[in-house]
Amino acid sequence: MAIKTRRDFSNYQKQMILDNARVLFEETGYEKTNIKSIAKACSFGPANLYNYFSSKEEILFEILKQEAEQLVKSLNEVENSNDLNAEQKLRAIIKGVADFSIGRKRRTRLLYMKYTVDLTPEHRKYINKIRDAQDECIRGIIRKGMKNGEFAKMDETFATYAFYTMMLRTRVWFAVDDKATQDKYTEFKCDYIMAAMKNCKTSK
Amino acid sequence: MAIKTRRDFSNYQKQMILDNARVLFEETGYEKTNIKSIAKACSFGPANLYNYFSSKEEILFEILKQEAEQLVKSLNEVENSNDLNAEQKLRAIIKGVADFSIGRKRRTRLLYMKYTVDLTPEHRKYINKIRDAQDECIRGIIRKGMKNGEFAKMDETFATYAFYTMMLRTRVWFAVDDKATQDKYTEFKCDYIMAAMKNCKTSK
Amino acid sequence: MAIKTRRDFSNYQKQMILDNARVLFEETGYEKTNIKSIAKACSFGPANLYNYFSSKEEILFEILKQEAEQLVKSLNEVENSNDLNAEQKLRAIIKGVADFSIGRKRRTRLLYMKYTVDLTPEHRKYINKIRDAQDECIRGIIRKGMKNGEFAKMDETFATYAFYTMMLRTRVWFAVDDKATQDKYTEFKCDYIMAAMKNCKTSK
Amino acid sequence: MAIKTRRDFSNYQKQMILDNARVLFEETGYEKTNIKSIAKACSFGPANLYNYFSSKEEILFEILKQEAEQLVKSLNEVENSNDLNAEQKLRAIIKGVADFSIGRKRRTRLLYMKYTVDLTPEHRKYINKIRDAQDECIRGIIRKGMKNGEFAKMDETFATYAFYTMMLRTRVWFAVDDKATQDKYTEFKCDYIMAAMKNCKTSK
DNA sequence: TATGAATGAGAGTTCATTCAT
DNA sequence: CATGAATGAACTCTCATTCAT
Numbered sequence: 001m002a003i004k005t006r007r008d009f010s011n012y013q014k015q016m017i018l019d020n021a022r023v024l025f026e027e028t029g030y031e032k033t034n035i036k037s038i039a040k041a042c043s044f045g046p047a048n049l050y051n052y053f054s055s056k057e058e059i060l061f062e063i064l065k066q067e068a069e070q071l072v073k074s075l076n077e078v079e080n081s082n083d084l085n086a087e088q089k090l091r092a093i094i095k096g097v098a099d100f101s102i103g104r105k106r107r108t109r110l111l112y113m114k115y116t117v118d119l120t121p122e123h124r125k126y127i128n129k130i131r132d133a134q135d136e137c138i139r140g141i142i143r144k145g146m147k148n149g150e151f152a153k154m155d156e157t158f159a160t161y162a163f164y165t166m167m168l169r170t171r172v173w174f175a176v177d178d179k180a181t182q183d184k185y186t187e188f189k190c191d192y193i194m195a196a197m198k199n200c201k202t203s204k
Numbered sequence: 205m206a207i208k209t210r211r212d213f214s215n216y217q218k219q220m221i222l223d224n225a226r227v228l229f230e231e232t233g234y235e236k237t238n239i240k241s242i243a244k245a246c247s248f249g250p251a252n253l254y255n256y257f258s259s260k261e262e263i264l265f266e267i268l269k270q271e272a273e274q275l276v277k278s279l280n281e282v283e284n285s286n287d288l289n290a291e292q293k294l295r296a297i298i299k300g301v302a303d304f305s306i307g308r309k310r311r312t313r314l315l316y317m318k319y320t321v322d323l324t325p326e327h328r329k330y331i332n333k334i335r336d337a338q339d340e341c342i343r344g345i346i347r348k349g350m351k352n353g354e355f356a357k358m359d360e361t362f363a364t365y366a367f368y369t370m371m372l373r374t375r376v377w378f379a380v381d382d383k384a385t386q387d388k389y390t391e392f393k394c395d396y397i398m399a400a401m402k403n404c405k406t407s408k
Numbered sequence: 409m410a411i412k413t414r415r416d417f418s419n420y421q422k423q424m425i426l427d428n429a430r431v432l433f434e435e436t437g438y439e440k441t442n443i444k445s446i447a448k449a450c451s452f453g454p455a456n457l458y459n460y461f462s463s464k465e466e467i468l469f470e471i472l473k474q475e476a477e478q479l480v481k482s483l484n485e486v487e488n489s490n491d492l493n494a495e496q497k498l499r500a501i502i503k504g505v506a507d508f509s510i511g512r513k514r515r516t517r518l519l520y521m522k523y524t525v526d527l528t529p530e531h532r533k534y535i536n537k538i539r540d541a542q543d544e545c546i547r548g549i550i551r552k553g554m555k556n557g558e559f560a561k562m563d564e565t566f567a568t569y570a571f572y573t574m575m576l577r578t579r580v581w582f583a584v585d586d587k588a589t590q591d592k593y594t595e596f597k598c599d600y601i602m603a604a605m606k607n608c609k610t611s612k
Numbered sequence: 613m614a615i616k617t618r619r620d621f622s623n624y625q626k627q628m629i630l631d632n633a634r635v636l637f638e639e640t641g642y643e644k645t646n647i648k649s650i651a652k653a654c655s656f657g658p659a660n661l662y663n664y665f666s667s668k669e670e671i672l673f674e675i676l677k678q679e680a681e682q683l684v685k686s687l688n689e690v691e692n693s694n695d696l697n698a699e700q701k702l703r704a705i706i707k708g709v710a711d712f713s714i715g716r717k718r719r720t721r722l723l724y725m726k727y728t729v730d731l732t733p734e735h736r737k738y739i740n741k742i743r744d745a746q747d748e749c750i751r752g753i754i755r756k757g758m759k760n761g762e763f764a765k766m767d768e769t770f771a772t773y774a775f776y777t778m779m780l781r782t783r784v785w786f787a788v789d790d791k792a793t794q795d796k797y798t799e800f801k802c803d804y805i806m807a808a809m810k811n812c813k814t815s816k
Numbered sequence: 817t818a819t820g821a822a823t824g825a826g827a828g829t830t831c832a833t834t835c836a837t
Numbered sequence: 838c839a840t841g842a843a844t845g846a847a848c849t850c851t852c853a854t855t856c857a858t
Contacts (some may be wrong), residue, residue, distance in 0.1 A: 006820065013821090029321055033848060048822050048849080056849070115234060136209035152399075158392045162370065169373040186364045194364060195356070196400035201329060210838095217838090239832060252839050253836080260832065411749070414837095421842085437729055443828060456843050512802040525641060556820070560807075566800045570778065575779040579643035580837080588854065596814060604808035610800060621817090647853060659855080660818050668853065 004171060014052050017042055018066070021059050022111065030060055030115045061123045064112040068130040070100055071110075073136045087146025090191045090197070093138070094167050098186040113168055142197075151197040159197065166193050213372055218256050221246055226315065227262050234264055234319045265327045268316040272334040279341045290349025292332070294401070295394045297342070298371050302390040317372055342367060346401075353400040363401065370397050374390075422460050425450055428476070429467050438468055438523045443548065470529045472520040476538040478508055479518075483545045494553025498605075499598045501546070502575050504596040521576055546571055550605075559605040569607065574601050616806040619740070626664050629654055633671050634723065640789050642672055642727045643756040648686040673735045675795075676724040682712055687749045698757025703802045704811070705750070725780055750775060754809075771809065778805050 003009050008136050030145055035056055039046040053059045060063040076098035096111065110133075139160045141198075145151040151196050158161045224245040228237045239260055243250040257263045278300035282293050284372075301314065316335075320328050343364045349355040370393055411417050428449040432441040443464055447454040461467045482504035486497050505518065520539075524532050547568045553559040559567075574597055615621050630773065632653040636645045647668055651658040665671050684710035690701050728736050751772045757763040763771075778801055797813075 010820080029235070032231070032321075034847085044821085045848085046822075050850070051821065054850095095834050117236075123232075155388075155392060158389055158396075161389075162393070162396050165373060166366065167367060169369060184359075185362055185365070188359060188404075189366070191406050192362075192366050192400045192404050194359075195403035195405070196396045198399075199403045200392075200396050201400035202395050213838090214838090238830085249840055250832080251841075254833070255838065418841080437643070439641070442826085444826095453840085453844050454828085455845075457843060458829070462829095523796060525644075540783075542695075561798075561802075565802060566797055566804075569797075570801070570804050573781060574774065574777060577777060592767075593770055593773070596812075597774070599814050600766075600770075600774050600808045600812050603811035603813070604804045606807075607811045608804050608807035610803050618817095626819090646851085656817090657819055658853085659820075662819065662854070 011051070014062075014084065015197055016060065017049065017052055017072075018063055020091070022063050025063070027114065030118050056157075057118065057120060057123070061119055061145075062114065064123075067100070068108050068127055068134075071097065071134060072130055074100070075134055079141065086141050086148070086150045087194055088199075089141050090138075090145075090163065090193065094190050094193070095186060097148040097167055098182070099138050108140055112169055135160060135164075145197070153185055153200055154200050159200075162196070163193060185188050211287075214256070217246075218266075221253065222263065222267055226267050229264065229267070229319065232321050245330055261322065261324060262325070264319055265323055265331075268319065268323070268327075271304070271314050271316040272331055272338075275301065275338060278304070279299065279338055283341055283345065290345050290352070290354045291398055291401075293345050294349075294383050294397065296343075298394050298397070300389060301371055302386065311376055314372055339364060339368075340405055349401070356404050358404050360407055363404075366400070373387060418460070418516060421450075422470075425460055426467065426471055430471050433468065433471070433519055433523065436464075438526050452573065465526065467529070468523055469535075471528055472523065472527070472531075472535050475508070475520040476535055476542075477517050479542060480538055481504065481519075482508070483542055487545055487549065494549050495557070495605075496560045497549050498546075498571065499554075501549075502598050502601070503594060505575055506590065519575055543568060553605070558611065560608050561575055562608050562610055567608075570604070571601060620705070621662070625654075626674075629661065629664055630671065630675055632785040632791055634675050634715070636729065637672065637723055640814055642730045649692065649785070665720075669732060670731065672727055673731055673739075676727065676739050679712070679722050680739055680746075682726075683709065683746060684742055691749055691753065697760045698753050698760070699806055699809075701753050702750075702757075702775065702805065706802050708807070709779055709800060747772060747776075757809070764812050766812050766814050771812075775805060784794070786807070 017038070021033070021038045023036060024041060028037075034048060038059070039049055042049075043204075051063070061075070075093060078084070078092045081089075081092075086115075097157070099139055100110070112127065116127050119127065125159045139156055140190065142151065142159050142163065143156055146153055219243065224240045225237070228242060228245060232241075236304070237255060240340075242260075243253055246253075253263075257266070279297060282288065282296045282300070285296075288296065292378045306315070318329065320331050322336075323331065343360055346355065346363050346367070347360055350357055350360070411420055423444070429446045432446060432449060434549070436445075443454045443457060446464075447457055450457075457467075460469070483501060485491070486500045486504070487499075488501075491595070492500065508518070519537065524535050527535065547564055548561065548569070550567050551564055554561055554564070615624050628795045629650065633645070636650055640649075647658045647661060650668075650671070651661055654661075660670075665674070687705060690696065690704045690708070691705075693701075696704065712722070724739065728739050731739065751768055754763065754771050754775070755768055758765055758768070795814060
């Protein structure tokens, strides 16, 4: 990424800060990560951070925003591809999320469900609105899948929760850098969820 | 609960503190909950907490320990009941966890997966050991279920992750006090997981 | 001042802090006085201040409030003494203010006109309301004095400003501890103002 | 004001900065005004200020110096006009000060009594020397006025304080931009002070 | 001349914890 | 058992200033 203008440099630095902060937040937690360590990871003093962001919280917000918007983009792409059936759509979504988490300097889980608590009310509202849109999108796919017989009939809301949970919150015990295993697990998740979606019969 | 001896009173107070802290940790997060607010919830001053616990971290540890041990107890009971098949065992486990989260002054999710990060290394090791034992237990049940044909053949480890994830990390959007919905959702989770376990065919 | 109860001690400490802060604010200015130096003057660490006041600004507010209320009290006493004519009242007020400034560990000028800028909007409003009441009181005395012929006819508002200015804002070059000179100057101020009030003829 | 040389431009910029800073210092206070906001008022970045002044304090110093020197000039003019009596001289001085405060982009009070505290010791000494010269000048006029019977006999020093106070420290309640009222008040101040000077009889 | 990047020092404040009572 | 006073360490953030460009 060649940097020519000052503007370019500024943007580059901003993203560099976000990337470093991201890793630290993931490893250490938002609250326990202090400004000093973020700055150190960027090889400059704490005060310089404030030339790029106005507060620690803003750094978090930018990270979550990027995640959320990226996810929205993936979802929209999938939603609009008319040649895919419901199953294919859900599979594509899961893979999109996995790729996103992985396509970073260091692979990290998505943070944006975990740290919305730490945002200012306004920022939280902003993120939650995106999240709700995502919900709606996924719910729509599931609904259609149930209508056209691809999926078993079940509570739409519950099914959406379950999908979300499996997609985002998977407890990861295996090494974060082991891409092969990650990929296999992603594949497994798809199959697992599909099996559930197709065969789940709410007892009575 | 009649309190007669000093010892009794002390234990009663300890549990009262733990219960109050538990709710606060769940609502506000461990780091963001300060000693003062725990004390206030107990209707006494911060200093008095140190008559019962030696640190904030110890309070957290006791909470997680209680959770973990309770869960172990549930798991063991289930594991040793020879008259249950694998499906029945897993269902029983899920319900046990749900009941545990619910059978409190205020229903809260289990904390012990979320805040192990905040423990001292030793305490963390202690908790993780319990967690590993739980893993082993669940993994064992799943293995048997696959052997005897109850469940489809799939990666044991992955299946355990998936089970854990669904059981513990469910994103909770619905009102925490709505027991009816909670129960229905628990039921749904059981069905969902079973559908997956029985029908999952790892692609290729 | 014998201290018996905890409550007593707390109040004593509070006032001790206020007195020390007062001197520092006067000597060094509010902004340039840091919490550390206030604490040092009280012989304890900075954190302990927060057991008594919630912020530096609150310390300032309490000081200004005490000043303002004390002044109100003086003014009211004077206003209600029916046996005094306007001149006597104004003289009494000036002396009251001077005594207040002087009757302290270290004599300081009144701060409450100087640092209202540094208050929070709410606190500023509170103080300004008191100030307005004082204005009204002084203006009333002046008005009566003009009506009954004690004072020359002049613009009420201007006369009030002038009185206030002379009373409160006197530039003090002489040593702050030289009580004799202070007293003489106070006396002079009274005479000076009275001469003006009685003889001022707005030109044209 | 046509600017031709670099030197001209530099001087123009310097004065522009001083004027902007002056307003901010008056509105917000010296300590609370930061370099960034001064720069913003000048429509450039903070760093550029240091091409014209070596520090924030130097900016303040230049402002106070200009004020003080201007005042000295006024005083000298008045002092040397042999055709004026003491009263006329004092009246002229008061008006000169008022005009100075008013003949600015935005009318502001004189700052130089208020912020000498914020100067470096050397700069403070410099300003105080000027102030002392002013004192001497005013005191001289007053002395003569008392000698020749224009003014009542009173303490020279006190009379000088009082004059200074009334001239400079007037609490400004009225709108800063209301020139008509300002002028009327200036007139009133003259009359008020003269009434005092001519009639003040120190009570024994 | 003007700028954005970077910094060191220091600010006010929070907080878990200790201790004497 | 319970408390209020006191503390040291840490935190986020501000600010005047420097420097390379």
